[in-house]
Amino acid sequence: MRLTPILMGAASALAFTVSANAAAITIATVNNGDMIRMQGLTSEFNAAHPDIEVNWVTLEENILRERVTTDIATGGGQYDILTIGNYEVPIWGKQGWLLPLEFSADYDVDDMLPAIRGGLTVDDKLYGAPFYGESAFLMYRTDLLEKAGLTMPDDPTWEFVGDAARKMTDRSAGINGICLRGKAGWGENMALVASMANSFGASWFDETWTPQFDQPEWKETLQFYADLMKDAGPQGASSNGFNENLTLFQQGKCGMWIDATSAGSFVSDPKQSTVADKVAFAIYPHKDGVDNHGNWLWSWNLAIPTSSKNADAAKTFIEWATDKAYTEMVAGKEGWVNVPPGTRTSLYENQNYLDAAPFAAKAKEAMDAADITKPSVKPVPYTGGQFVAIPEFQSIGTTVGQLVAAVIAGQSSVDDALAQAQSTTEREMRRAGYGR
């Protein structure tokens, strides 16, 4: 009889000890399919780590950036893990806002795709673990290209793309030869235009940080883009972003679409896409004679801010979420086509994945071709690809994006837009103290 209260007391004490030792981590993330899937698998993590409580905060991408920046700058410590892009990781790592990540040997850091790993490393220290990565490639309709009497070359040039887009366009049937981003923003139209400029031989700045919009390569890029959208683009292209073009392509209204490789799974999924069986993929185009495929490279990464109060628990979670075992777990539960792509070499050597994802080989080729340490064929003082990895780029990129969108909307000329881009960027860079 006396044993019961003793046992109950011991159980309560044990429960108290367990709860007292439990660490709670808060993860700030965005509402992407892969992130939501990870959120759904939290119970699997808890099964392996019952002592770590995981709280999720899902935010809109721009609000996430704003909140996370405020939190880090003020040492708020609201988050233990941040979901941030490869634009932020090197900048924040250099500023001492992030903790360097060191993983156990089982984690196999060397399996990370070199291009992705390079973008997250500062002074030989890794500041973010990639959760998924992407480059950009060309998606096209095989039936429309055949009808136009053309064959997609292995290494398409912009000249070919322009010609094919115009031949595929049939506006009476609602078909646009090509759909490209037009919505203003550094991560919207400028992701396309900046990488396009790279592949035309242009650069954002020369070695003394002088803006280069007054150079012929930029004029050629923008003129080509504006003419192409006028001749073969959809109506209202200046308000189209990733999602709008995705819908147009899935509904069979685009002959070609150049965008993130993550779109590959959406356009080839018969449940979502009406043209799933007529889609093929090619590497990002380049201008004839310019050896540059745009260098578009993006990854969403998990990083620990220095203000985190539970850095060890946060590291345990990151190791779980970005390990090879996680990929296998997702494949087992949701199929290989749904695993987060673009972070590990081993995934692209896995026949199950290659069989399930028809876009995988070209996506890997695109990622291998992207070299963020050498964005332009010209010598430049910055790294990046579809962005320039300096803190001022968000503001500059968005301003230039608005000028470019005005050209596509027919409100401004190419020359005026470039002249304004040059003067605005010069002023911003001078204010920020570059080139002194």
Added chain:
Amino acid sequence: MARAVKTSTRVSYTIAAWVVALLIFFPILYTIITSLKTEGEAIAGFNLIPSFSLESYREVQNQQNYIKPFTNSVVLAVGSTVLGLLIGIPAAWAMAFSPTKRTKDVLMWMLSTKMMPAAAVLVPIYLIFLRLGIMDSRIGMTVLLMLINLPIIVWMLYTYFREIPGEILEAARMDGANLWGEIWHVLTPMAVPGIASTLLLNIILAWNESFWTIRLTTTNAAPLTAFIASFSSPQGLFWAKLSAASVMAIAPILIMGWFSQKQLVRGLTFGAVK
């Protein structure tokens, strides 16, 4: 003849009122329609006939817990309004019945705080919350929302109280009522329509406040505004899910507004025809 003109005027006013009402209500109606579409239909273009798919509601329900943000919204909206009234009623009483030379200036100054862009004080408020340890807490958010809406509460109550003849309060004082009795037993019952509309309007304002509630909460005190914001996606389709989340977030306040509209209109038009 005169009767015919009167009828036609009435009919045209009725039609005009319906058109204006429909225009105002249309965004909400279209959100409800979009929430009943598939993601493909939602982004395909303007269409008033949905396929009545409940898929988005199911996905929203699976992805996020609705109860916690809903509870937080109720606590923050009601809490901040009640707290605001507790401070606002005595303040408005003082300004309406014992005005000084500077009363108008004080009222103007209070209103001017509403003209300040919220983003301008984000960092100071953020730091204050941080230092006081009230980040992501219901108490912190309740006090903040109360402070944000206090100028409106005081202004509305001041306007209503000014309509009440001061002689009635004087009579109550002559009958021996103390200050508390004067406010609680004489003034408040007479101003019930005004207080009720102030209460309802401020609950709606606090319920809909998104700038601060999204930025100063994470998990513990995040209300439905944060719940809606979490469904915006940079890649992939989300309009139908976002609409479903919005409908779930606005439904309670819409229903409350519907049932209390008589009180709300009565309060808002209080003294308007004087």
